[in-house]
Amino acid sequence: MYLRAQLAESGDDVMDLSTLNAGQREAVCHTEGPLLILAGAGSGKTRALTHRIAYLVAEKNVNPWNILAITFTNKAAGEMRERVDQLVGFGAGGIWVSTFHAMCVRILRRHGQLLGFEGAFSIYDTADQRQAMKQTLRALDIDSQRLKERQVLAAISSAKDELVGPEQMARQAADYYGGHVAQIYGEYQRFLKRNNAMDFDDLIFQTVRLFSKNPEVLGEYQERFRYILVDEYQDTNTAQFELVRMLADKHKNICVVGDDDQSIYKFRGANIRNILSFEDTYPGAKVIKLEQNYRSTGSILDVANAVIAHNRSRKCKTLWTDHAAGAPVRYREFPQSFDEAEFVIRDIAGGTRPYKDVAVLYRTNAQSRLFEEKCVAYSVPYRLVGGVNFYQRKEIKDILSYLKVIANGADDLAVERIVNVPRRGIGAATLSKVRVFSTANGYSLYEGFRHSANIPGIGRAAARTEAFASQMEAFRAGMAGSGFTIKGLIEEILDKTGYREELEEEGDIEYAARLENIEELVNKAVSFEEGGGKGDLEGFLEEVALVADVDRMDDTQDQVTLMTLHGAKGLEFPQVYLSGMEEGLFPSSQSISSGDASDVEEERRLCYVGITRAMEDLTLTGARKRLVNGELRYSMPSRFIGEIPGELLEATNGGYHMESNNKGRMGDAPRTETNKPVSGESRPSFGRLSRVDESSSKLPFGKSFQIVKESNLDYKEGDRVSHQRFGDGTVTEIKDGPKDYEVTVNFDTHGVKKMLASFAKLKRA
DNA sequence: AGAACGTTCATTTTT
DNA sequence: TGAACGTTCT
Numbered sequence: 001m002y003l004r005a006q007l008a009e010s011g012d013d014v015m016d017l018s019t020l021n022a023g024q025r026e027a028v029c030h031t032e033g034p035l036l037i038l039a040g041a042g043s044g045k046t047r048a049l050t051h052r053i054a055y056l057v058a059e060k061n062v063n064p065w066n067i068l069a070i071t072f073t074n075k076a077a078g079e080m081r082e083r084v085d086q087l088v089g090f091g092a093g094g095i096w097v098s099t100f101h102a103m104c105v106r107i108l109r110r111h112g113q114l115l116g117f118e119g120a121f122s123i124y125d126t127a128d129q130r131q132a133m134k135q136t137l138r139a140l141d142i143d144s145q146r147l148k149e150r151q152v153l154a155a156i157s158s159a160k161d162e163l164v165g166p167e168q169m170a171r172q173a174a175d176y177y178g179g180h181v182a183q184i185y186g187e188y189q190r191f192l193k194r195n196n197a198m199d200f201d202d203l204i205f206q207t208v209r210l211f212s213k214n215p216e217v218l219g220e221y222q223e224r225f226r227y228i229l230v231d232e233y234q235d236t237n238t239a240q241f242e243l244v245r246m247l248a249d250k251h252k253n254i255c256v257v258g259d260d261d262q263s264i265y266k267f268r269g270a271n272i273r274n275i276l277s278f279e280d281t282y283p284g285a286k287v288i289k290l291e292q293n294y295r296s297t298g299s300i301l302d303v304a305n306a307v308i309a310h311n312r313s314r315k316c317k318t319l320w321t322d323h324a325a326g327a328p329v330r331y332r333e334f335p336q337s338f339d340e341a342e343f344v345i346r347d348i349a350g351g352t353r354p355y356k357d358v359a360v361l362y363r364t365n366a367q368s369r370l371f372e373e374k375c376v377a378y379s380v381p382y383r384l385v386g387g388v389n390f391y392q393r394k395e396i397k398d399i400l401s402y403l404k405v406i407a408n409g410a411d412d413l414a415v416e417r418i419v420n421v422p423r424r425g426i427g428a429a430t431l432s433k434v435r436v437f438s439t440a441n442g443y444s445l446y447e448g449f450r451h452s453a454n455i456p457g458i459g460r461a462a463a464r465t466e467a468f469a470s471q472m473e474a475f476r477a478g479m480a481g482s483g484f485t486i487k488g489l490i491e492e493i494l495d496k497t498g499y500r501e502e503l504e505e506e507g508d509i510e511y512a513a514r515l516e517n518i519e520e521l522v523n524k525a526v527s528f529e530e531g532g533g534k535g536d537l538e539g540f541l542e543e544v545a546l547v548a549d550v551d552r553m554d555d556t557q558d559q560v561t562l563m564t565l566h567g568a569k570g571l572e573f574p575q576v577y578l579s580g581m582e583e584g585l586f587p588s589s590q591s592i593s594s595g596d597a598s599d600v601e602e603e604r605r606l607c608y609v610g611i612t613r614a615m616e617d618l619t620l621t622g623a624r625k626r627l628v629n630g631e632l633r634y635s636m637p638s639r640f641i642g643e644i645p646g647e648l649l650e651a652t653n654g655g656y657h658m659e660s661n662n663k664g665r666m667g668d669a670p671r672t673e674t675n676k677p678v679s680g681e682s683r684p685s686f687g688r689l690s691r692v693d694e695s696s697s698k699l700p701f702g703k704s705f706q707i708v709k710e711s712n713l714d715y716k717e718g719d720r721v722s723h724q725r726f727g728d729g730t731v732t733e734i735k736d737g738p739k740d741y742e743v744t745v746n747f748d749t750h751g752v753k754k755m756l757a758s759f760a761k762l763k764r765a
Numbered sequence: 766a767g768a769a770c771g772t773t774c775a776t777t778t779t780t
Numbered sequence: 781t782g783a784a785c786g787t788t789c790t
Contacts, residue, residue, distance in 0.1 A: 072779040101780045125780090200780050235779070268778060364776055366781095386778095427766090546780060566777050588776055606777080629775060630781040 015058050017051070023290045024048040027255075028055045031227070034248075034282035036275070037257040040319045041304070041612035042295030042572065045257050049229055050080060052255065053095065054087035056227055064094035068225040068247070071099055072232050074547055076570065080231070096225070100240055101200065101546050104207040108198070109538070111210055111217050120408045120538045122197040123545035127392060129153055129199050131413050136188045156185050160201035161237040161269030163208060165189075194444070196410035204239040211246050222250035233258035233278075237269035245281065254282065260314050264566060264606045266598075276315065293319045293612075295572055297326025299648065300618050304611040306644050311601045319612075328650035330619040331581075331641060337370055337626035344577045344621060345374035348560055355381055357574040359561040361610050363586040366628075367579060368562050375560065385563040391544060395503070395514040396521055400544065402493045403486075405446060406475050407537045412445040419449075422502035424468055430461040446472070471496065479537060486525040486540050494518070565610045576614035578607075581622035581638040607640045620649075713762075720765040721745060728765045 017025050027037050027048045039045035053069065056062040069084075071077045081097045088095075096103065109119050124132060133149050142148075159169050166186035173179040192198060198206060211218035228248050230236070233256035236244070248254035256278065263272045279285045293301055301319050308314070334340040348358050360371050365386055375382040390396060398421055404414035420426045437455045438448030450473070452458060452465035475492065478484045484492070494500040503511055525540060533539045561573070580586050587603035611618060622637050641649075715721050715731055722728045729747035743762065 074780085076779085099780070123780095126778095203780080232779080264777080265779070267776080268780095270779095366776090423766090564777065566779085569779080585776090590776065602777095627781070 034285035043290035050083040066226040104203040234263035331651040337623040341370035359573040409446040575617040582635040721762040722765040
């Protein structure tokens with residue numbers, strides 16, 4: 001086979017495995033039958049996985065077409081794809097490297113009609129789900145309280161994760177409430193079906209249903225996927241577990257990689273038992289442990305091992321390294337969260353590392369604020385990961401709704417969203433008439449609009465509803481017929497509907513930002529089409545629906561990374577600050593009071609994940625007081641601190657001292673120079689305050705946008721600045737707005753203007 | 766239709 | 781504390 005020949009050229013006839021350690025090599029060569037690779041943090045599992053794939057192709061003559069590799073994130077899939085391509089060379093394209101969800105969509109697009117879905121079904125995100133639920137509750141005449149809506153959706157989501165359908169839920173319902181939820185669940189599913197839509201959980205659930213009901217379809221995929229690899233197996237939920245089991249049932253060449261100690265998504269339905277009982281599910285399974293860590297120093301690993309050792313339910317595993325001990329792990333306590341942030345950011349600012357080598361991790365997003373403020377105060381550039389998804393922005397959802405309507409006319413939610421955006425004089429009254437008419441005739445809303453001339457009492461609004469329908473028809477025709485590109489289609493929508501015009505007229509402060517976001521969407525479409533998906537609207541929508549926002553980090557800029565512990569999984573940084581080490585925050589009070597010891601264990605795993613992100617320097621910090629939900633909360637140091645033997649921590653004095661084994665009693669020791677608050681006037685002036693949603697055209701196709709804020713301008717309030725259109729002026733205010741920093745400038749010739757820092761492009765005059 | 770006010774509610778969130 | 785939503789008022 002040519003692949004083999006190609007590899008052979010690089011040396012002898014046997015693939016070079018000398019760069020692997022014994023465990024990795026074993027994992028690569030044990031190709032037949034079930035295999036569990038327990039891969040500790042930083043133990044080179046991706047290396048093992050990619051080499052295994054290459055080995056299958058090059059040494060075992062396995063057709064790439066017969067290999068399936070499943071990951072959870074696009075980022076992981078992308079990395080694996082890249083490395084496999086490098087190792088395997090030509091032919092690697094035949095290997096399916098995909099996320100669970102993307103794989104399921106691909107299967108469902110082909111066979112969805114067996115379940116009563118059309119190929120172009122819409123994929124509903126959380127916001128869409130809420131809308132759908134709202135309407136479902138309304139239809140059932142249940143008054144929808146926000147809480148209830150979310151609760152019901154959560155119940156449905158876990159049911160789907162557990163492969164429980166509405167009927168089964170009804171059967172199992174223990175009480176009136178449960179039966180009620182089951183009823184709503186059924187109605188919600190009918191709503192989705194009518195809209196030819198699936199939510200995220202459905203993608204997996206429906207694929208399993210498809211396979212159960214159609215053994216011949218399953219058989220086709222079983223035959224094809226002779227070798228299956230699953231990454232992050234500890235994070236699989238029941239539905240994913242079952243899906244994998246089905247696919248692997250014939251050949252049983254199933255290799256899963258995971259680390260039970262890094263299972264941190266139980267709240268999303270992940271079932272740690274899937275990995276713990278792998279050997280029961282697959283009798284005769286081979287188990288390989290990868291325990292050598294290549295990432296961290298000895299000190300950091302000691303701390304990680306000490307903490308995780310306190311968990312009861314785990315596969316015994318101890319990471320080791322031949323790296324030197326390195327710098328001791330530091331622990332610092334502060335009187336207030338304010339001081340903690342101050343210390344961390346000053347420590348970073350005064351350090352010698354490039355900012356991009358540093359990460360500040362925290363348990364909850366709310367904690368990010370203080371760090372942001374301090375970054376601004378000390379002019380430390382930072383990137384905040386998390387927050388609002390690019391695709392949830394109003395203007396993006398609007399445009400995508402147009403595309404959805406064009407691709408899938410049954411999607412009533414999308415129609416409702418755009419029918420009067422921009423304003424077409426189709427208000428609530430008209431819409432409701434069309435809705436009643438559509439329901440009565442078994443039409444989708446969109447079809448209702450197309451026949452709206454027949455609606456009694458619609459009066460003069462008919463002209464508008466018909467105009468809307470024919471405009472949509474025109475878009476469709478353009479798309480179906482003469483090969484509009486997606487970019488062309490979006491431009492067409494912006495122009496012909498007057499969307500762009502309305503944006504311009506509103507002239508609001510966010511106008512430029514919105515337009516810029518739409519630009520990004522267009523860029524996204526262009527790169528999608530360059531990737532070969534020309535005019536494939538469904539493909540594009542799918543791409544967009546399945547992308548999360550923490551997918552890819554732009555690490556080209558020199559910025560400190562701020563993110564949650566969850567967000568940090570799978571990443572590594574030379575220097576890490578693990579903040580908020582306080583009882584009640586981390587571990588969270590919910591996990592402590594739930595009465596389920598496994599909840600605290602999950603928090604402990606999260607702590608372990610955080611610690612093992614660090615390569616060289618690790619600092620743990622905590623505060624005695626902090627503002628939580630508007631009230632001041634006092635807390636003890638996290639029990640995780642107490643679980644680290646005192647001699648492993650360098651706790652000299654960030655104001656307190658640690659008494660070993662005394663859960664770090666907080667004393668009133670004097671504060672040292674390093675965490676002394678800076679007085680008002682010595683505080684550096686606001687540096688540049690731009691908060692940019694960085695994203696980008698530069699990112700490879702399939703990668704997502706990322707929420708980023710930056711800070712490195714050079715003007716502050718009172719400064720003279722110049723704008724390329726408005727000329728010179730004086731900055732009167734700099735305010736932290738919802739999207740970006742808002743700068744108010746009093747221009748000499750153009751009066752007072754409020755503008756977004758990132759788009760104003762102001763220069764110091 | 767949109768501003769202005771009031772109410773409620775708060776972990777984590779790979780898709 | 782503050783955001784995100786719903787309601788009411790203009």
